[in-house]
Amino acid sequence: MLLLIYFVLIVAVFFFSEKVLNLFLENAKSTTPVPVPNFSLYSFPHIWQNMAFFGGGFKILIALIVLIFVTSEFSYKTIRQNIMNGMSREEFLLSKVLFSGLLSLSATLILFFSGLVLGFGHTNEVSISMVFGKIDFLAAYFLEIFTLSLMAMFVGFLLRQSGLAIILFALYYIVLETILAAILPDEVSIFLPVESMSNLIDFPNSELLKMFNVNFSEVVSVPDVFICSFWSIFFIGITYLLLRNRDF
Amino acid sequence: MLALEDFSLQVNKGEVFGILGPNGSGKTTTLGILLDIIKCDSGQYSWFGSEPFSNQRLRIGALLEQPVFYPYLSAVKNLEIIADIKKVSYDQIDVQLEKVGLIDRKHSKFKTYSLGMKQKLAIAASMIGDPEVLILDEPTNGLDPKSIAEIRDMIIEIADRGITVLLASHLLDEVQKVCTHVAILNKGKLLHNGPVDEVLSSSAMLELRADDMVALKQQLQQLDFVDEVLEEGTIWIAKLNEEKDPATVSKLLAQQGIYLTHLAVRKKSLEKYFLELLSDNNA
Numbered sequence: 001m002l003l004l005i006y007f008v009l010i011v012a013v014f015f016f017s018e019k020v021l022n023l024f025l026e027n028a029k030s031t032t033p034v035p036v037p038n039f040s041l042y043s044f045p046h047i048w049q050n051m052a053f054f055g056g057g058f059k060i061l062i063a064l065i066v067l068i069f070v071t072s073e074f075s076y077k078t079i080r081q082n083i084m085n086g087m088s089r090e091e092f093l094l095s096k097v098l099f100s101g102l103l104s105l106s107a108t109l110i111l112f113f114s115g116l117v118l119g120f121g122h123t124n125e126v127s128i129s130m131v132f133g134k135i136d137f138l139a140a141y142f143l144e145i146f147t148l149s150l151m152a153m154f155v156g157f158l159l160r161q162s163g164l165a166i167i168l169f170a171l172y173y174i175v176l177e178t179i180l181a182a183i184l185p186d187e188v189s190i191f192l193p194v195e196s197m198s199n200l201i202d203f204p205n206s207e208l209l210k211m212f213n214v215n216f217s218e219v220v221s222v223p224d225v226f227i228c229s230f231w232s233i234f235f236i237g238i239t240y241l242l243l244r245n246r247d248f
Numbered sequence: 249m250l251a252l253e254d255f256s257l258q259v260n261k262g263e264v265f266g267i268l269g270p271n272g273s274g275k276t277t278t279l280g281i282l283l284d285i286i287k288c289d290s291g292q293y294s295w296f297g298s299e300p301f302s303n304q305r306l307r308i309g310a311l312l313e314q315p316v317f318y319p320y321l322s323a324v325k326n327l328e329i330i331a332d333i334k335k336v337s338y339d340q341i342d343v344q345l346e347k348v349g350l351i352d353r354k355h356s357k358f359k360t361y362s363l364g365m366k367q368k369l370a371i372a373a374s375m376i377g378d379p380e381v382l383i384l385d386e387p388t389n390g391l392d393p394k395s396i397a398e399i400r401d402m403i404i405e406i407a408d409r410g411i412t413v414l415l416a417s418h419l420l421d422e423v424q425k426v427c428t429h430v431a432i433l434n435k436g437k438l439l440h441n442g443p444v445d446e447v448l449s450s451s452a453m454l455e456l457r458a459d460d461m462v463a464l465k466q467q468l469q470q471l472d473f474v475d476e477v478l479e480e481g482t483i484w485i486a487k488l489n490e491e492k493d494p495a496t497v498s499k500l501l502a503q504q505g506i507y508l509t510h511l512a513v514r515k516k517s518l519e520k521y522f523l524e525l526l527s528d529n530n531a
Contacts, residue, residue, distance in 0.1 A: 080285050
């Protein structure tokens with residue numbers, strides 16, 4: 001159910017974000033004397049960064065799905081039954097990692113196909129190199145969602161109760177890390193998990209912003225790829241340690 | 249708090265092994281350890297003569313406490329998951345559902361099942377993959393008498409096929425009816441371990457009645473294989489120190505001019521034995 005909401009929402013976001021932005025721009029044009037250039041969110045190859053950036057904001061929905069699936073294994077006691085039936089603890093963990101991976105992959109595929117549709121519809125001259133120009137943002141998008149899903153998986157295995165897990169996870173994601181990031185010096189806070197996930201894909205640059213001399217990164221942030229990969233492995237590893245000696 | 253204390257058990261192939269004990273005596277904990285859902289602080293166990301590893305559980309069917317399935321999935325889907333875990337084909341799912349009489353409801357979601365149906369589905373599930381050992385923990389808990397009888401028949405039928413069954417229960421009658429061997433637990437301690445018949449035959453008693461009850465009692469007390477004569481309602485209960493053919497007893501009494509109007513052999517029920525053991529243990 002939540003998955004369906006996510007899919008509808010994310011497609012809607014992809015397809016209507018330009019309309020909303022342009023609405024603001026129309027307003028801006030009429031009020032400022034400076035000539036505002038026309039631009040499109042959807043032209044190749046920038047579309048990949050633009051959409052990955054906007055889509056990334058909704059990754060918590062995917063993470064919540066993972067969280068609910070993990071905690072429901074505890075509330076239904078099915079994890080206990082599955083292990084009794086002959087699953088090893090490692091296999092059970094692997095099944096949840098695969099589930100997170102599949103969800104992240106399908107989210108990435110939605111982005112890919114929406115991107116193709118919108119890109120071809122909004123780019124005047126299309127060449128292959130343009131279409132796949134910034135396609136690495138898709139991989140970054142996958143990593144961003146996957147890392148957060150694994151974090152949710154860990155929280156689910158740790159707390160076991162869905163209500164508590166959802167509240168604490170959302171609290172950390174929205175509030176706690178923001179506070180933490182504000183307290184810690186910048187050199188440290190960039191290593192925080194949620195922080196590094198959102199740093200992977202920077203705010204999309206546009207002609208508009210360049211006019212104001214604001215420059216955001218136009219490539220995937222490589223250090224953050226490493227930090228996110230570290231967190232992914234860390235969450236899997238610590239969940240494994242958690243599961244290894246636990247009674248069910 | 250020690251849940252289990254220092255005991256060892258061996259179950260041989262083909263036995264129907266009952267684990268008896270009051271609530272909280274450590275039955276489920278024992279089975280949980282064997283199934284790797286509870287890690288024990290010390291001690292070890294082995295399956296099929298070798299060190300435990302997860303693949304061995306593919307040869308074991310288990311139902312611990314209440315039946316556990318994904319409530320939002322149908323019976324068939326739930327059994328498919330189990331078949332996947334056991335690495336066997338889906339072919340036997342319908343066969344097992346047929347056996348427990350759930351074939352008509354196989355596409356209904358698990359949460360729509362009644363308690364009896366859930367329990368039967370759990371038995372069907374535990375038989376997926378043709379296990380060599382079946383572990384059942386309170387399989388008739390909370391069921392109506394008809395379902396209890398049905399499940400009991402299923403267990404007997406399964407045992408007849410040569411499958412080793414480990415049955416934990418606090419229902420003595422159940423263990424007495426289906427088990428060949430029994431272990432009795434209390435507060436994590438092993439009180440008794442052996443064949444059920446041994447427990448039952450070690451304690452033969454006779455129910456007797458005659459027209460002259462006083463004379464009967466006198467005569468009984470003179471027999472050397474009678475330990476004690478107790479009154480129970482309108483009959484005497486003679487506790488014997490060895491097994492005696494009732495015909496012999498009847499003959500002996502007739503020679504003394506006492507003609508019995510009632511004579512029956514009473515085997516001490518497992519329940520009596522169990523309660524005796526518990527009171528000894530608690531004392």
